[in-house]
Amino acid sequence: MSNTTAVNPLLAAAQGxxxxxxxxxxxxxxxxSLPEYRKVRAGIGMLDSCFRPDLVCEITLQPVRRHxxxxxxxxxxxxxxxxxxxxxxxxxxxxxxxIERPIRDAQAVADLRALxxxxxxxxxxxxxxxxxxxxxxxxxxxxGAPFTLASYLVEGGPSRSHExxxxxxxxxxxxxxxxxxxxxxxxxxxxxxxxxAGAQAFQLFDSWAGALSLADYREYVQPHSARVFAxxxxxxxxxxxxxxxxxxxxxxxxxxxxxxxxxxxxxxLDEAARRVGPGRALQGNLDPxxxxxxxxxxxxxVRRVCADADAALAVGATGHVxxxxxxxxxxxxPRVLTRVVELVHGL
Ligand code: 1CP
Numbered sequence: 001m002s003n004t005t006a007v008n009p010l011l012a013a014a015q016g017x018x019x020x021x022x023x024x025x026x027x028x029x030x031x032x033s034l035p036e037y038r039k040v041r042a043g044i045g046m047l048d049s050c051f052r053p054d055l056v057c058e059i060t061l062q063p064v065r066r067h068x069x070x071x072x073x074x075x076x077x078x079x080x081x082x083x084x085x086x087x088x089x090x091x092x093x094x095x096x097x098x099i100e101r102p103i104r105d106a107q108a109v110a111d112l113r114a115l116x117x118x119x120x121x122x123x124x125x126x127x128x129x130x131x132x133x134x135x136x137x138x139x140x141x142x143x144g145a146p147f148t149l150a151s152y153l154v155e156g157g158p159s160r161s162h163e164x165x166x167x168x169x170x171x172x173x174x175x176x177x178x179x180x181x182x183x184x185x186x187x188x189x190x191x192x193x194x195x196x197a198g199a200q201a202f203q204l205f206d207s208w209a210g211a212l213s214l215a216d217y218r219e220y221v222q223p224h225s226a227r228v229f230a231x232x233x234x235x236x237x238x239x240x241x242x243x244x245x246x247x248x249x250x251x252x253x254x255x256x257x258x259x260x261x262x263x264x265x266x267x268x269l270d271e272a273a274r275r276v277g278p279g280r281a282l283q284g285n286l287d288p289x290x291x292x293x294x295x296x297x298x299x300x301x302v303r304r305v306c307a308d309a310d311a312a313l314a315v316g317a318t319g320h321v322x323x324x325x326x327x328x329x330x331x332x333x334p335r336v337l338t339r340v341v342e343l344v345h346g347l
Contacts, residue, residue, distance in 0.1 A: 007020065007136060008023075008070065008071075008136055008137070008138045008200070009021050009022070009023035009070045010023035010025065010070045010071045010138045010140075010201065010238075010321055011138050011200060011201060011238060012319070013260075013281055013319035013320060013321050014201060014238030014240070014259055014260045014281050014319060014321065015238055015259070015319075016259075016279075016281060016318035016319055017319075019319070021070075021345050022306065022309075022320060022322055022344055022345065022347065023070040023071065023321050023322065024069055024070055024321070024322040024323070024340070024341050024344045024345070025069040025070055025071040025072075025073065025140070025321070025322075025323060026063070026067075026069065026323060026324050026327075026328050026337060027073070027242070027323060027324055027326060027327045027328065028327030028328040029063040029067065029069060029073060029328055029337070030059050030060055030062060030063050030072075030073065030075045031059065031075065031328075032328070032330040033328050033329070033330055033331075033332045033333075033334050033337070034062055034063065034066070034334055035334075036062050036066075037059055037062055040055060040058055040059060041055075041059070045090075045091075046077065046091040046093070047077070047079075047080070047083055047090060047091050049075075050075070050076050050077055050080045050123070051080075051084075051122045051123075052122065053122050053123075053125040053126040053129055054129070056074070056075050056076065056122075056123070056126035056129075056130075057126050057129040057130050057133065059075040060072050060073070060074055060075045060126070060130055060139075061130070061133060061134075063337075064134070064137055066334060066337075066338060067334075067337050067338045067341045068338070068341055069137070069341055070137065070138060071137060071138040071139070071140050071201070072130065072134055072137055072138070072139050072140065073140045073142060073203070074123070074126065074127065074130070074139065074140065074141050074142060074194065074199065075126075076123060076142070077091060077097070078097075078142070078143065078144025078148065078149060078152075078205055079091065079097040079144070079149075079152060080120070080123065080190075081115050081119075081120060081143065081186050081187070081189070081190040082149065082152075082153070082186070084115060084119035084120050085112075085113050085114065085115040085116075085119060085186060086113050087099065087112070087153070088100035088101060089152075095157065095158065096157065096158045097152050097157060097158070098156065098157045099152060099153055099155075099156045099157065102153065102154060102155065102156035102164075103153040103154055103179065104154055104164065104168060105172075105175065106172065106174075106175045106178075109175050109178050109179045109182065110178075112153075112179070112182050114182070114185060114186070114189070115185070115186045115189040115190060116189075117189055117192070117193050120189075120190055120193050121193075123190075123193060123194065123197075124193045124194065124196070124197040125197075127139065127141065127193075127194050127197035127198050127199055128197050128198060130198075131197075131198035138200045138201060139198065139199050139200050139201075140199065140200070140201045140202060140203055140240070141191060141194030141195065141199030141201070141202040141203075142191075142194075142202055142203045142204070142205060143186075143187040143190045143191050143202065143204055143205070143228070144183075144187065144204075144205050144206075144207075145187065145204045145205060145206035145209065145221075145224075145225050145228070145241075145243075146179075146180040146181075146183035146184045146187065146221065146224040146225060146228070147165075147180065147206055147208065147209050147212070147220075147221045147224075147225070148205060148206050148207045148208050148209065148243075149183045149186070149187075150165060150176075150179055150180060150183055151165045151208050151211075153179075153183075154168055154179075159208075161211075162208060162211045166211075169216070169220050173220075176220060177220075177224075180220070180221070180224040181224060181227075183224070184224040184225070184227045184228050187204065187228045188227075188228055188231045191204075191228070191231075191232065192231070195232065195235055195237055199237065200237055200238075201237050201238040201239070201240060202232070202237060202238075202239060202240065203240035203241070203242060203262070204225065204228055204229070204239070204240070204241050204242075204258070205242055205243075206221075206225060206241065206242070206243040206246075206253070207242070207243055207244055207326075208243065208244070209221060209243040209246055209249060209253070210243050210244050210245030210246040210247075210248075210249065210264075211245070212249070213248070214248050214249055214252060217249050217252055218252055222252055222253075222255070222256050225241070225253075225256040225257075226255075226256045226257050228257075229241075229256055229257025229258060230257055233257070238259045238260060238281075239257065239258050239259045239260070240258060240259070240260040240261075240262060240283060240321075241253050241254070241256060241257075241258035241260070241261055241262060242261075242262025242283065243262070243264075244264050244325075244326050245264060245266065246263075246264065247264075247266050247267040247272075247275070250263065250267070250272055250275040250276050251275050251276055251277060254276045254277065254280045258280065259280060259281060260280065260281040260282065260283050260319070260321060261276050261280055261281075261282055261283065262282075262283040262284055262285075262323065263282055263283065263284035263285040263325065264284065264285060264325035264326055265284070265285050265286065265287035265288075265290075265324075265325030265326075266325070267285070268285075268308045269282050269284060269285055269305065269308040269309045269311070269312040269317070269320070270308045270309075270311035270312045270314075270315060272284075272285070272312065272317075273311075273312035273313075273315045273316060273317040274315055276317070277316065278315075278316025278317070278318075279316065279318060280317065280318060281317060281318045281319035281320065281321065282309065282312055282317045282319070282320055282321070283320075283321040283322075283323050284305070284321075284322075284323050284324070284325050285305060285323070285324070285325040286301055286302060286305050286322075286323070286324050286325060286340075287301070287324070287325055288324045288325065288326055288327065288328060288329050288332070289329065291324075291328075291329070291332045291333075291336050291337070291340070292329065292331060292332065295336075295339070298336065298339075298340065299343060302340055302343050302344060302347075303347070305322065306320075306322070306344065306347050309322070322344045
């Protein structure tokens with residue numbers, strides 16, 4: 001099975017060639033905003049659903065059928081490979097991932113087991129099913145980046161300040177680097193399983209890296225994310241990288257080895273292109289909350305994102321993938337998403 005399809009607009013834009021139209025997909029396009037998602041998930045736990053290939057395939061396809069996005073993102077979660085490797089955790093509705101025994105010392109890090117590809121075989125099976133169904137629509141795989149995974153493991157759940165995570169980082173750098181090295185290995189095994197099964201691109205989500213200064217990002221995080229990207233240097237799949245509030249880190253996140261740098265709504269794409277430097281594509285960056293406003297405001301913002309992206313191309317960005325600056329909010333009217341896809345494709 002070929003991992004690249006030159007005609008898919010997302011793959012073209014991500015590889016720096018001219019796409020037939022501006023590609024668009026939405027982070028968190030599968031799931032929460034869709035009634036058909038709530039229907040098939042009824043009575044099935046979030047994590048359980050991620051290990052059922054038939055269900056993963058159906059949920060991944062739902063937004064593509066409805067919105068005609070240029071890409072599907074595998075329905076899964078960043079904690080799925082941790083669960084598969086034996087970490088006692090759950091995804092609690094309305095909260096997010098909750099870790100039974102948070103990892104806060106050298107012993108706990110030593111006890112963290114490596115991921116065996118066989119443990120994520122249901123995910124690989126879902127990818128194979130999806131490639132059979134998707135035709136010309138690109139399939140994006142993903143993993144959590146070492147820092148963002150570490151934050152959940154150390155804090156024990158979602159966090160605003162990431163204070164325990166930073167405390168470990170500053171107080172015991174050896175243990176920190178051992179932990180991030182293990183999490184980089186986990187991401188590599190998880191992504192390898194997806195790419196080998198047919199995922200045509202992948203996104204490394206470092207959602208919470210924006211909590212760090214540039215200097216700390218470079219010292220404590222970037223080498224580990226860079227190792228993940230380097231493992232796929234010759235895989236022939238575009239590598240996307242994204243975090244929230246990462247305006248000051250955009251250059252460093254590109255340098256970690258991303259072909260496409262995701263940008264949240266705080267930095268206009270032309271300015272992002274200056275920060276990232278030439279030779280990489282950009283993805284983003286409509287504020288997801290704009291979609292809760294009236295259509296006039298949505299259209300104005302969508303047009304502005306596309307105009308900023310065109311200006312980004314003029315200063316060296318090699319392509320633009322239209323997306324939100326973070327995930328679709330649960331309250332979003334799915335009909336609005338469909339309309340945004342039509343608008344972007346028509347511009
Ligand atoms: O019960 C439910 O419905 C659970 C809600 C839910 C869903 C639908 C969670 C819990 N995860 C997911 C799916 C998911 N998670 C996807 C596939 C859907 C798609 O993109 O279309 C993806 C890509 C993720 C990735 C993910 N999980 C990230 C990175 C992306 C981002 O939004 O920044 C993060 C940080 C998580 C952790 C997580 N899992 C779930 C929640 C609610 C959270 C965030 C918790 C927090 O705020 O810290």
